Amino acid sequence: MDPRTSAQDVMRCDLCETAVVQMHCDTCLVKLCTFCVGKHIISDESKDHKVVKFQSRKSTPLYPKCTSHCKEQCEMYCNPCDIPVCTSCVASDKHLGHKFLKILHVLNERRKKIMNDAAELNETIYPTYQDIASEVQNRMSQLEKEYGDLSTAITKYGEDWHREIDKLVLKLKAEVDVMKNTQLQTLQKHLDEINKNISDIKDEIDIIEMAIDTNELSKLFSVTPSAHLYRNLPHKTILSLPKFTPGTIHEELVKVFGALSSSSSTSDKHGYSMKTTQKSPEAGSSPPVKQLLDEPETVTTIKIDIHSKFFPYLYNVACLSDEEIWTSGGDNTMKLYSINQGSLLKSITTKSGNTPNVIAVTKSGDLVYTDNRDRTVNIVKNEKIEEVIRPQNWRPSGVCSTSSGDLLVIMDSDDYKQTKVVRYSGSIEKQTIQFDDKGKPLYSSSLYNRYITENRNLDFCVSDSGSRAVVVVNQAGKLRFRYTGHTPAPKNKSFRPRGITTDSQSHILTADIDNNCVHIIDQDGQFLRYIHCGLSVPYGLCTDTNDNLFVAEWTKKQVKKIKYLH
Known part of the structure; x- marks a missing residue:
């Protein structure tokens, strides 16, 4: 078996692809053997290579490059300007009298906020939107059944009448179908909006998780917390079903056979509530199957x-x-x-x-x-x-x-x-x-x-x-x-x-x-x-x-x- 392709083989050097990995370049994120360390460093002398033992990989913070002094790294943070700065920036007149903080301290605070944001998105907001989507889908199924029951009631009532009123029965059933389709379209539009939010939230969670897992500090700076965008839940769509009101047999069939009340769709701002992180019997919309x-x-x-x-x-x-x-x-x-x-x-x-x-x-x-x-x-x-x-x-x-x-x-x-x-x-x-x-x-x-x-x-x-x-x-x-x-x-x-x-x-x-x-x-x-x-x-x-x-x-x-x- 080729040791380089064996599924149970140890990790190999990215350069020679033969020797066992022993070192790691935290700057380039490259796995190295001891023999290839020197070769890697001289391959690009413009970089400040941070080579550490493989077990200590990603332990070296990668400071952002200064936008004003391209050869320097930003190890400080200007609080009034809210930007990372290098030592040259600190000494310049541009930041005279400003308060500076160590960038790692600022990043730790930001990391905490982002992690809290991620936790809220993961544990509260995302599950809430999933539950809302499930509720709307269940309501759509229920709506189908209720409208089906309504059509059945009209049909049974129509069987007691002469064939002359069949057209009227069909007309009323058509009205039911139109109302049903209108309300289903309303719910589908509502569901599409919710699913889009779910997708956006999931993407945001993925971005945050990637930023948290990396040691590239610039990626953390690129993450903008967004949980606040989703805390205000969508308005809940409230549907009103029509009612079939039967009349009594009479010469004026159109008037006395019965009529449907109008259906309606309204929006309730407070219709949904945010899912809590406390576990309960109804905490999940699809519980695991237990035998x-x-x-x-x-x-x-x-x-x-x-x-x-x-x-x-x-x-x-x-x-x-x-x-x-x-x-x-x-x-x-x-x-x-x-x-x-x-x-x-x-x-x-x-x-x-x-x-x-x-x-x-x-x-x-x-x-x-x-x-x-x-x-x-x-x-x-x-x-x-x-x-x-x-x-x-x-x-x-x-x-x-x-x-x-x-x-x-x-x-x-x-x-x-x-x-x-x-x-x-x-x-x-x-x-x-x-x-x-x-x-x-x-x-x-x-x-x-x-x-x-x-x-x-x-x-x-x-x-x-x-x-x-x-x-x-x-x-x-x-x-x-x-x-x-x-x-x-x-x-x-x-x-x-x-x-x-x-x-x-x-x-x-x-x-x-x-x-x-x-x-x-x-x-x-x-x-x-x-x-x-x-x-x-x-x-x-x-x-x-x-x-x-x-x-x-x-x-x-x-x-x-x-x-x-x-």
Whole structure:
């Protein structure tokens, strides 16, 4: 094998291409053997060659050439003039009385600023623009589906009419297509602008990284920090979909068949927010694919103190972080535990003194709990309890925080004959989900607590113990599927769900208290596997940012941390 072309050969001298490299010219960036050092120096005597041991390469600073004195290097920096200067410049009248700094000191400060700029571009701005692009693309897909649903509704309505109105149906569908294409073009233009910014940011990052990695100081001077150009995020495009309003059969078909409301596109300056560097379950738009373990394993078990004479049981668990969990049971206290130490860190007593029904952690890290008897939803901030929701004639049960920071609350009517899910922004009601397309209730009425969570694909998932099902609707409140268990069940008992949670893979995990296991289904309701791990009456569930599962065991009053994904 030719030693000069062997993939495992050592580095060779750039001049003779035979001898092993021992030296390095920091001026010319050339690898040399000891024999070729002299030859290299005399090859261009106009340069001040800095030859060092190869291990110390790039250790010699390459000062910029002076623009006024071409044979001199700039080792100083004139602060008032904001330019590098050589010793001749310092002695000249041009800089008389000026303050000078060592150029290396100035460059170190500039390097820090550039590195901070690079960090902001890499860790905050670039990922934010990627997320925005992903959001716009998802919205475009959603727009396609919603406009498709709109066209389908018009078509079904048109089937009840005579053939004479077919032209009118086609005309309205054409209007839908025009509106859809107009809004898609608006979003595409928005996406193109965002992608261009992403490309520019990536180019800027590459330039900065090259400048930081080199020892040519002039390249550092050529870098102009630009993160400020991208801190002001683009205006968010807000789309308004038209609505189809059907009429009644009448002689004047054009007037009574129905009409589309106009669509619109607006720009919201505050529509997007800068991505934070803090990791969270929704920190990435495309999480890495993780496979289920062949055998889930219990990592640790945490004993929970419940002080209740009549209801000494553990109901709920909610992850505050990867190191801490909130729990609640049959008493009136919510407790924060260290996962690694298993020790109690903090206790919060409910404002009313009642037992909390369901607990959750908001996107901002605050504890939220429902009080069914007091008819309130409360948030704990800095150990102070704030009442945020008190509905009239309805009792809150399950609660969760969404990726947008809203709250989803399961509500039961005072007579427990009706159930609905309400979306709140603060204390403002934004959305109510109660019936399917046929006007039938989506959720059963029950005295038991119901649990709710938002999946990564923005579906709302409810553990409906009354109907013994997991009910999943999309963000618009349309039913996607019902999961009623898998046969055969571990203990041959019917599915009886309690706690519910999701993970980074959009899996839905539900506690089954009668079969002493946790069901894992995918985002479309297909059963994947059971988790056993010696569980006894599993009740509350949650997952952390690393996809570890936490299970609150009802009678044993303990929380198990379970690893089930690679």
